[in-house]
Amino acid sequence: MGVPTHCPYCALQCGMSLEPGPAVAARSFPVNEGALCRKGWSATALLDHPERLRTPTVDGRASTWDEALDAVAARLLAIRAEHGPDAVAVFGGGGLTNEKAYLLGKFARVALGTAQIDYNGRFCMSSAAAAGLRAFGVDRGLPFPVTDLAAADAVMLVGANVAETMPPLVRHLRRARDRGGLITVDPRDSATAELAALRLRPRPGTDLALALGMLHIAVAEGHADKSYLDARTTGFAEVWRVAAGWWPERAEAVTGVAAADLRAAVEILAGAERAYLLTGRGTEQHATGVDQVTGWINLALSLGLPGREGSGYGCLTGQGNGQGGREHGQKADQLPGYRSITDPAARAHVAGVWGVPAESLPGPGRSAFELLDALGEPGGPRALIVFGSNPAVSAPDSARIHRRLSALDLLVVADLVPSETARLAHVVLPVPQWAEEDGTMTNLEGRVLLRRRAYPAPPGTMGDLRILRELAVRLGQPAERFPDEPEEVFAELRRASAGGLADYSGVTYERLRAGEALHWPCPDAAHPGTPRLFLDGFAHPGGRARMRPAEHTGPAEALTPDRPLWLTTGRVLAQYQSGAQTRRVPELATEMRVEVHPDTAARAGLADGDLARVVSARGAFTARVHCTTGIRADTLFAPFHFPGEQRANLATHPALDPVSRMPEFKVAAVRLERP
């Protein structure tokens, strides 16, 4: 009998079974109905991969674990003694289990005493999280089960290419598609757009104008749900004041999307009995990402969708534990339970669970890009510990971040393969991977899942939790403060989260093993979990959703004669994130390419299959030209999975959103040229 578990990759966390072999077998589970994409089917290929890390290294030489941990602790202590606790920073990941994310945050705040901790989810979910929290009082990617989508008559996907990034989800869109109710918003005809009845292809960076134009139409053509707005929201009048200035023809001139198409989209959503509006990274990864998501939430609220069974707004979380990863305290401004680190009551509660004085907890630290950008700079961290992330490839303005990582006195990276970041590290700590350890994940619908150990971890590796414990003890912490058994850590996490927005206190390994479907909040052991949030009211005092005006301002940089094209970045089906895992799986082999309209390619003297350079004010990357008429002639698309000269992030713009600190990954001014 196989071990029932979940896929190591995206936030859909498809159910799968792991068999001896090792091999993947299908398993029935609601989100994927037994289906998997190529990444899932080939996931075991990485278990015994020749490049798998099996020995710690210190300054490039193999070492024992004791030597490596002693060296890390000694150097950390020296740096801290000389430069203070904030000279040591921690960078986590949205793929880490809840237990790891939790313990990493505790390790930073208690064992290191540093405020400088953030994680790659900042590059992923932060805009939607901030906008959702502000509007609804709680941020859970999908406040309803994924399977609810299957009954929808209309679904609008904004900047979300699910047919490539989470293919099994497409199964739940069948009904909407059959009814001509699938609408996509994307500057190119992605695999998902090809399924849609209506494709809106806005100029990159103009989504907010599109949302405002649609809201305008909803009101001006009488589709707004006035009684819902009166009963369940505040702030509509101010929102309308802005949207009133976005009559459809103006939105058309700014976005390039026909006013008639905007009307059609509104009519489809308003005319459907059950309709959903879902956002993805395409609209979130902007220096105006929070405003853009706010614009979409305002539209959804105007149509009366959120907090109604069978309809809603949601954000499609990207990374495997992108949801749980943002709830347990590895984010610069948060403590476990989705608590704010500046809230005295939250600090007192968490400090109580940790057995430390509340005053000893540091305050908020730098956000991901700012943290990386400060490394080795005067006043910035001199040491960085990385778990579950590969910022050398995934951070924007990659050449700059590369320089900053190289300027550190100490870079420690825990990984399973020699990622691009691990290659820059002074100390590399090999860790087990998903099938080799227990832990919980929280999927895109806020359901807590148990991933189980199916195979032994290779000799020479050490679990992340154990590494944190070993380091904490060497830094002077009592061992019992840093448990290393996942179930034990989870029990502590439950207590720390109790009473917080993301309350896990009623979730136990026992209930999960028994197969219970538990969506947080789940405040006690008898509580059935909360598959659907907001049905009785939103999470703000008074129960109303808060609308706030957001005006379109556009991308951080403008096109110039020298850089006349927009670059937008994203993912392709066969690769995952920075590609450290998937690039090593032969079945997933993919080549770096840039999607170009044939006219645009011809103007640059390039043909399909040629090598090209894409040049921005930050830097340039190379890619093979893939001509397609399915992309706007003023736009290029490149995936960000590839390393070295092919890093799309060499060209992306590091402008940050003022609220979420999300970088502007999705729009940069570039030119296309022959290499």
Next chain:
Amino acid sequence: MRIVIAGYGMAAARLAERLGGHDVTVVGEEPRPAYNRLLLAKVLTGTLTADDVALTGGGTARLGVAVSDVDPRARRVTLADGTGLPYDVLVLATGARPWTPPVENLDARVLRTLDDHLALAAEVRPGTEIAVLGGGVLGLETALALASMRARVTVVQPAGRLLERVLDDTASAVLERQCRHHGVSVLAGATAVRHEPGEGLKLDDGTFLPAAIVIAATGVRPRTELAERAGLAVDGGVIVDDGLRTSDPRVYAIGDCVRGAPGLVAHAWRQADVLAERLTGGERRDVPEPPVTRLRASGVDLTAFGRLDPDALRFSDPAGGRYGALSIVDGRVGGAVLLGLPDAAAHLADLHATGAPAPADRLALLFGRALPAGAAPAGGLVCRCAGVTRAFLVDAWRAGAPDPAAATRAGTGCGDCRDRIADLIARLEGESA
């Protein structure tokens, strides 16, 4: 710096908003703060209320009182209530006023203000007979809005055809047909000669058009009376340089009151943005953008811009209510007229505005989405999720796999290709049988 803005319409509201934090006083002759005139047709039909169309604005507003005089030397304006306001910078944003044609005894309504529209809305009932003078954009939009309220509307257009300045004969004919389809009668080539208020219009061909209400939508003229009183250079409209400065260096003008204004809000708002930047230390200059004519009414979608040359590509589908004409000059979009082709219109207007090179395939440009969508998935991919091509499936089948889909895992992801695979296998089995 004390900034006084004369007029509180769309241009002034935008300017005042952009100058937030500065000492700005806006003086508006209308009794209410600025509102969006583009939405007035919706107020007429009752979909939006007067409150719904308010604009944001800014500064201190003096409402319901006109600026009656300017003393440029003293740098002071006088308001109609006799009070005075000193200024360091004066901005004229007095807009335009409707022009009514010289028809004997004419007592027509005009449609410029919110009150004009509210007053009309109060009088229109299903069946009310209304004559609209003028077959331009405003006349047609108004006529279509009134027709949607089930009024009996006739457009009296002295020129031989509708929108005679932007459309050719064929396009006008298609548009006229569309208007009729939506319940608007059109009398082209007819001129009103006398108005019998409450009864109707006598036309130049001697016929009588019964009409309880007559509306003049026969164009607007810049409001320059204040500029003239201040002794500024005026020629049909207020004359400004590319910094929007009038002949007095402390007085600026923006929007519909400026000479040569196209009467489009995009133009007025661009000037407001430019002036806001200049008044706060910026150097930006006002560079006019090519105007775009849009007719916006449910069921009728017209876009026209630029110029058509004799080589223009043309296509006409009168029965389908569609017409397209497109000129490409030196590889760029030189002009277009598009009726009932909203997708192409959005794309072409974009290319025209940005000056981007036109795509090689011109027909596709004109037809927009009407042409069949592009090629099949790349590389003969049948199943994207599993990365399985058609060739791969055929090979697996030929190699004897009983279920090539299972062997290749095709169809195990999003499940979208299941039917395609079943078809393919059925075909293979058919071929081998």
